[in-house]
Each structure stands twice: as structure tokens, then as C-alpha cells.
Amino acid sequence: MRLSKRGEYGLRAMIMLAGTPEQDASLPVVQIKEISQREQISAKFLEQILLTLKNAGLLHSKMGIGGGYYLAKPPGEITLGQIFRTLDGPVAPIKCVSQMAYEPCGCPDEQTCGLRMVMGDVRNAIADILDNTSLADVVKRQEAVHKELGR
Amino acid sequence: MRLSKRGEYGLRAMIMLAGTPEQDASLPVVQIKEISQREQISAKFLEQILLTLKNAGLLHSKMGIGGGYYLAKPPGEITLGQIFRTLDGPVAPIKCVSQMAYEPCGCPDEQTCGLRMVMGDVRNAIADILDNTSLADVVKRQEAVHKELGR
DNA sequence: CAAAAAGTCTACTTTTACAATAGACTTTAT
DNA sequence: ATAAAGTCTATTGTAAAAGTAGACTTTTTG
Numbered sequence: 001m002r003l004s005k006r007g008e009y010g011l012r013a014m015i016m017l018a019g020t021p022e023q024d025a026s027l028p029v030v031q032i033k034e035i036s037q038r039e040q041i042s043a044k045f046l047e048q049i050l051l052t053l054k055n056a057g058l059l060h061s062k063m064g065i066g067g068g069y070y071l072a073k074p075p076g077e078i079t080l081g082q083i084f085r086t087l088d089g090p091v092a093p094i095k096c097v098s099q100m101a102y103e104p105c106g107c108p109d110e111q112t113c114g115l116r117m118v119m120g121d122v123r124n125a126i127a128d129i130l131d132n133t134s135l136a137d138v139v140k141r142q143e144a145v146h147k148e149l150g151r
Numbered sequence: 152m153r154l155s156k157r158g159e160y161g162l163r164a165m166i167m168l169a170g171t172p173e174q175d176a177s178l179p180v181v182q183i184k185e186i187s188q189r190e191q192i193s194a195k196f197l198e199q200i201l202l203t204l205k206n207a208g209l210l211h212s213k214m215g216i217g218g219g220y221y222l223a224k225p226p227g228e229i230t231l232g233q234i235f236r237t238l239d240g241p242v243a244p245i246k247c248v249s250q251m252a253y254e255p256c257g258c259p260d261e262q263t264c265g266l267r268m269v270m271g272d273v274r275n276a277i278a279d280i281l282d283n284t285s286l287a288d289v290v291k292r293q294e295a296v297h298k299e300l301g302r
Numbered sequence: 303c304a305a306a307a308a309g310t311c312t313a314c315t316t317t318t319a320c321a322a323t324a325g326a327c328t329t330t331a332t
Numbered sequence: 333a334t335a336a337a338g339t340c341t342a343t344t345g346t347a348a349a350a351g352t353a354g355a356c357t358t359t360t361t362g
Contacts, residue, residue: 114290
């Protein structure tokens, strides 16, 4: 039940972008290199990840000098579920309960398969969290902890 | 976020054992071969899985003619969480929120890491389901569906 | 006691998915 | 024109998962 490194790095990068304040009233454009340094991620690997996210429409980018990445939408409109699915695929622990990519698993009778019922619950519980948490929610929560710690 | 085949097969086998009625007032001892046929699982692979479950104290076995496997405890006292962890390891999607096998992940500051907070929630949601669902619960639910379908 | 029917144990092989690296290419600002 | 950024695709390395093999032990029963 593991989040892949791609997923981990991508989510961290997106959260970082969401938490980066706008510079002098313009978009907060951040370079791969900076993200990779701040988050301790191989720049080359991160490159791929951000590209995937861009092609999925979650990031925009600007080429050339002064370029970099920025969120395609306000942080409140990007959910962790979107990011996760883009990088790691379906949330479901087993294909036969996947909304995105259903496939029968090998059980004798799907309709009465107890494992399937439970894994359906698990899928829903995970999707509930991921699809109802936006980048803005995450940043808010981080800021709350910062305040609590008096920083 | 995938359940492995080991996990899937092991859980299915345990559910099957829990749902097998006792024969003439004695324990329902079932052979590997029968489980593998009923559940469509390679007998050799299943062998390993059941052995692991046995060594974890969740199954007992009887060697020789008329032998086989049976649950080490009543179905109400075995949770899916125990089975899952035995076969697939920690429930947590990321090591830094694991109760079983904590390890720092690479984020700059764990205490204020937004991803960690959310993944902690995910871990808890999954563990909540798996640790509070016993084999007896699963069997009950299967029977309810059977009744619903009029079989 | 011998043979057959079960589980036990460990090692090996194959396959697949993940993680990471490399390098040539495109776009944009100055 | 050049340098600084992102783009794209191919390749490699590695580890975990899935599956296979085979020799061994225990138990029953004829």
C-alpha cells in the first residue's frame, strides 16, 4: 500500500508551489532547480514528474530565461486526488473496485466476494480524503502548525 | 496504492476458511489443493502464503492424510489488518507515518510537512477499516448479499 | 512397516515496475 | 547570438513481486 516516489515528489512539489507566495503581484514561477534543491529531489527525475503534471493540465510552464513552473489553477481548485492519479494511477487497491480502470480480479463470484466489498470501502476512504483535499487545504494546515509552533 | 497478489490470495483464502462450515462437529480442515482450486490460485504460490500465515500464528495445520489448514482462532478474533500486515507489511502509504515501521522520509521538516499530515490521515482511514473488520464480519456481509440475491 | 498423502522449507528464476540517468532538442529573453 | 530555461524520449539499473522446483518431514492407514 505504498505511495511511489514519483507520487511523493510530485505531491511535495505541488504543495510547495501552492505555498509559494506571489512575487510582486505576479505569478510565482519556480524553476525545477529550485524545487529540487528545496525538496531534496534529483532534478532530472523531478523534471519528468513536472512534465507529466504539465501534460495533465495541472501545471503551466514558461520556457527561457526567467521561466519555470506555476500552478495551472488556484490551489483551491487542484485536489491531491488529481495529482495522485496522474502520477500513480488508480487509487483502488485492487482493479475490480477501480472507478478509473476497472478490470475483473480472479475471484469466483465478484458480486459476493467479501474481499472486494472491503477493498471497495478502502478505496472509497482513500478517495474521500484525496479528492476532498485541495492544495489550499494542505497549505492552510501547514500554516496552522507553523503558528502553533510560534514560527 | 496496490494490494499485492500475495495479500489478495492470502486474504481470499482466509475468508474462505472462515466461511467454510464445520464438518460433523469437528474443525473445518481444508487442503491447499482445495483452496487453490476453489479460488483459482497457483497451489505452489498459495503454499508459501499459507505457510507465512501459519508462522504468524493466524493458521494452524495438520500434516499427513486428512490434513490441511484451519484458522488458529475464531473468525471473530482475526482481523484483516493482521492478515494484511503479515503478507504486505505496513499499511502506511509512506514510511514517515507508519506505526509499524517508522522511518523518516526526505522532507525538509517533518513536523510541518503537509504531505505527511494527509498521508497520516490516509493511513488511519485504511487501518481503521482493516483493523476493525474481522473475518466473521466479512463472512456475515457475504451472507447478507447471498440472501439479497435469493440464493 | 511401507506407502501415500498431506504440509514444510529454502532456493532459484522470471518478470515487472519503479527510480534514476542521459542527451539531444525547443523556446524565449536579452 | 547566446544562455537559460523547459521538452521529450530512450536507456539503464535495481529491487520487489510472482511464480516454480525440489527435497524433506509428519501422519495415517493398509
